[in-house]
Amino acid sequence: MSMGNRNLRRGISRRQFVVRSATATTTAANLGRSQAAEPTAAAGPGLAMGTRVGEVTDTSAIVWARLTARPSRNADGPKFVGHVNRKEEQPPIDNVDALFGACPGMAGRLRVRYRPRKVTGEWPATPWADVSGETDFSHQFPLVGLSPATPYEFEIDTTPEATIGRGRFETAPAAATPAEVCFCVTTCLMVADLDHEDGFQIFPAMQALEPRFVVFTGDSVYFDSERPRAESIELARYHWQRMYSLPRHTELLRKVASYWEKDDHDTHSDDSWPAMRPMGTFTFAQGQQVYHEYVPLAGRLYRTFRWGSGLQVWFTDGRDFRSPNNMPDGPDKTIWGVEQKAWLKQTLATSAARWKVLVSPTPIVGPDRKTKNDNHSNAGFTHEGDEFRQWVRDNVAGNFFVVCGDRHWQYHSVHPATGLNEFACGPGSDVHASGSPGYNAAYHKFHRVKGGFLSVLASPERISFRHHDVRGQIVYQWQPG
Numbered sequence: 001m002s003m004g005n006r007n008l009r010r011g012i013s014r015r016q017f018v019v020r021s022a023t024a025t026t027t028a029a030n031l032g033r034s035q036a037a038e039p040t041a042a043a044g045p046g047l048a049m050g051t052r053v054g055e056v057t058d059t060s061a062i063v064w065a066r067l068t069a070r071p072s073r074n075a076d077g078p079k080f081v082g083h084v085n086r087k088e089e090q091p092p093i094d095n096v097d098a099l100f101g102a103c104p105g106m107a108g109r110l111r112v113r114y115r116p117r118k119v120t121g122e123w124p125a126t127p128w129a130d131v132s133g134e135t136d137f138s139h140q141f142p143l144v145g146l147s148p149a150t151p152y153e154f155e156i157d158t159t160p161e162a163t164i165g166r167g168r169f170e171t172a173p174a175a176a177t178p179a180e181v182c183f184c185v186t187t188c189l190m191v192a193d194l195d196h197e198d199g200f201q202i203f204p205a206m207q208a209l210e211p212r213f214v215v216f217t218g219d220s221v222y223f224d225s226e227r228p229r230a231e232s233i234e235l236a237r238y239h240w241q242r243m244y245s246l247p248r249h250t251e252l253l254r255k256v257a258s259y260w261e262k263d264d265h266d267t268h269s270d271d272s273w274p275a276m277r278p279m280g281t282f283t284f285a286q287g288q289q290v291y292h293e294y295v296p297l298a299g300r301l302y303r304t305f306r307w308g309s310g311l312q313v314w315f316t317d318g319r320d321f322r323s324p325n326n327m328p329d330g331p332d333k334t335i336w337g338v339e340q341k342a343w344l345k346q347t348l349a350t351s352a353a354r355w356k357v358l359v360s361p362t363p364i365v366g367p368d369r370k371t372k373n374d375n376h377s378n379a380g381f382t383h384e385g386d387e388f389r390q391w392v393r394d395n396v397a398g399n400f401f402v403v404c405g406d407r408h409w410q411y412h413s414v415h416p417a418t419g420l421n422e423f424a425c426g427p428g429s430d431v432h433a434s435g436s437p438g439y440n441a442a443y444h445k446f447h448r449v450k451g452g453f454l455s456v457l458a459s460p461e462r463i464s465f466r467h468h469d470v471r472g473q474i475v476y477q478w479q480p481g
Contacts, residue, residue, distance in 0.1 A: 045158050046071030047165040048103035049241060050250030054296025056213060056257040057305060058148035058172045063114075064296035065156050065165065066138035067131050069106040073245040076100065080227035082192050090227075090280075096234045101191075101242035105137030112141045114154035117168060123155070136237055136293045149173040149308075167254040170212060172307045175352075179308035180459040182209055185359060187217040187263075187405025188427035191243055192226040195429040195451075195470060199248030202428055202453045205472030207252045209455055212307065214256055215315070217405025217425065218263025218361040223287065224270060224279060231280025233290060240294040259305070259315055260295040263361040263406055264374070267291065267319045271374040275324060288320065302340045304347050310460035312353035316340065318361050318375075325373050329383050335362070335376060336384070348396055355463045356400040357456065363404045364388065365413045365422035369437045375406065393418040398480065401465070403454060409436040410454075410467050412446040412478055421480075423465050425454035430470055446476040 048068040055062045079100035084090075097104040109130055113123035129139045146152065148171055156165035173179040184206040195201050206214055221239040223230035230236040243249065264272045268287040269279055276284045301317035321337025336344065348356060358364075364385065366377025376385035392400055402422040410426035427433050430451040439447045452469045467476040 044068055044070040045106050045108055045164060047156060048073050049245045050254050051156055051165045051167045052253040052296055053154075053167060053169040053257045054259060055298060055303075055305075056169060056172055056259075058174045059144065059146050061143045061146065061152075061169060061171065061257070062296040062298055063112045063141040063143060063154060063156070063167070064138065064294075065110055065112070065141070066103070066136070066294075067106050067108045067110055067158060068137070069104045071164070073241070074098070074100055074102045074104075077102070082227055083225060084227050084229050090229050090231060093228060093235065096232075096238050099228075099238060099242075101245065102238055103241040103245050105131075105133065107132045107137065109159045110139055110141075111157050112143070112154050113157065114143055114152055116147065117151040117153045125157075128159070136290075138293050140296055140298065142298065146171050149177065149179065165254070169255075169257040172212075172305065173309075175306045175309065177308045178460045179310065180457070181307045181311050182211045182455060182457050183213045183215065183307075183313075184209065184211045185215045185217060185403050185405070185425040185454040185456070186428060187361075187425055188219045188408055188432055189216075189243065190219075190222045190226055190428070190432055191239075192222075193427075193429045193432040194246075195431065196248070199246035200428045201470045202451070202468075202472075203248040203252045205468065205470065206453055206455075207256060208472055211256060211455065214252065214258045215313075215359050215403075216258060216260045217359060217403075218261045219265045219406065220260070220262070222265040223268060223282070225265060229279065230282050232282055233286045236282055236287060236290045237293070240290065244294070258296070259313075259359075260297060261301075261315050261317065261359065261361045261405070262291050262295075262319060264319065271325055272319065273322050273324050274320065302336075302343060304351075306353060307458075308460070310354045311458040311463075312351050312356055314344065314347065314356070314358045316344065316358065316360055325380055329380055331383055333381065334384055335381055341384075341388075345391060345395070348392075348400065354399060354460050355458050356396065357458075357463075358400070358402050360402055360404045362406045363422060363424065364402050365415045365420055365443070367413070367437060367440050367443050368407070369435065389415055389418045389420050392420055399463075401463075403456070403465075407436075408432060408434050409447070409449040410452060410476075411436075411444055411448070412465070412467070412476065413440075413443040414445060416442050423454055423467070426450065426452045426467065428453075428470075445478065448475060450475075 077100045113125045131137045153168045268284045304314045323333045362375035364376040373380035407424045408427045457464045464479040
């Protein structure tokens with residue numbers, strides 16, 4: 001969603017690009033030159049972005065870590081503030097590593113030691129991995145042969161041998177095991193719209209629910225809509241560093257497993273597809289590269305995970321395989337691509353889980369604004385949207401639901417023709433909420449233009465979808481039957 005109109009409403013000039021440091025406010029003309037303060041954090045090495053665990057199954061997981069030159073993010077240096085309009089000119093930035101919130105990387109070696117929690121004795125360890133600028137000093141460590149439904153703890157070491165990080169997670173129950181599972185879903189996280197200096201209020205609110213995992217549906221950073229615009233791959237990496245080194249964010253992600261999807265703003269730019277023109281020197285392909293550097297992910301972007309006998313979740317990708325938005329609609333126009341769509345239908349049709357939840361980066365039901373043309377609820381993708389909604393009605397029983405991100409408001413919608421239920425989790429803060437076309441009685445059971453998140457509580461007997469405000473209070477709850 002473009003932020004240009006919001007910039008004007010908030011009085012942000014299109015001509016002046018202002019940054020702030022801890023001690024002064026400077027104009028853009030001086031950025032990266034005399035005003036570029038040296039970072040003041042203590043010496044490293046460290047994990048300034050913490051650590052995170054993704055792609056958890058009943059027997060495996062991936063631990064992500066990035067070696068940094070210091071244990072914490074830059075506490076000083078030029079600080080970018082606010083939203084941008086695409087037409088404003090961005091000054092040259094000579095030293096990205098000196099910016100406020102940057103986490104300069106460091107070459108070295110890392111390994112992970114892990115074991116079930118509350119178990120004494122030796123720690124199994126992964127092989128040592130050399131990290132370098134080739135992956136922006138990050139590495140993904142696959143852990144295999146784990147026990148189902150088991151809490152694990154892990155430590156991250158560097159050389160000379162020193163533990164520089166710790167974390168924990170819990171594996172999924174085996175597919176035949178009855179279990180109650182809680183998970184949370186979030187979207188649309190922009191530094192310019194933070195509601196606390198330590199990170200979004202939704203992060204401790206989600207953590208307080210003790211979810212088994214959190215899903216980031218995309219727009220986890222905004223390359224194009226907030227300062228500094230990612231006009232180079234270095235600035236794109238800076239967006240991830242600045243956001244995911246905030247203390248509330250590192251605290252959640254080192255204790256709760258996560259699954260990640262990407263959308264337009266954290267791939268390249270608003271409503272983007274693979275043939276997009278570069279933003280400065282920053283290309284769509286580089287956006288794909290940076291995503292894999294900062295997210296625990298192995299293999300293809302579309303995948304599904306079983307969490308006991310009651311629940312199976314699906315994650316799709318809507319950017320890498322899509323047709324151009326401006327292509328005329330028809331049977332060949334697609335968001336998912338031929339292979340991903342066939343996979344989605346096949347795995348849904350053969351799933352034995354009681355509850356099937358598709359977590360989609362973008363809406364499938366909506367409704368959305370008439371001016372948008374980027375998702376399955378829009379006119380530009382009517383053919384594929386109608387095809388999938390009809391297929392679900394004909395082939396999947398009433399135990400299938402869609403949870404989506406991307407929209408800057410919360411809702412529960414029911415598609416009038418097919419009965420498909422969709423829940424939009426809402427943006428990360430109240431100030432980021434906007435853009436709704438309004439309450440629509442033909443679709444909405446619930447509609448709220450505020451920030452927050454969604455939680456889902458599933459067992460073999462029942463499933464419940466709960467919208468929360470930014471502090472975690474339930475503002476709407478629904479369950480079938």
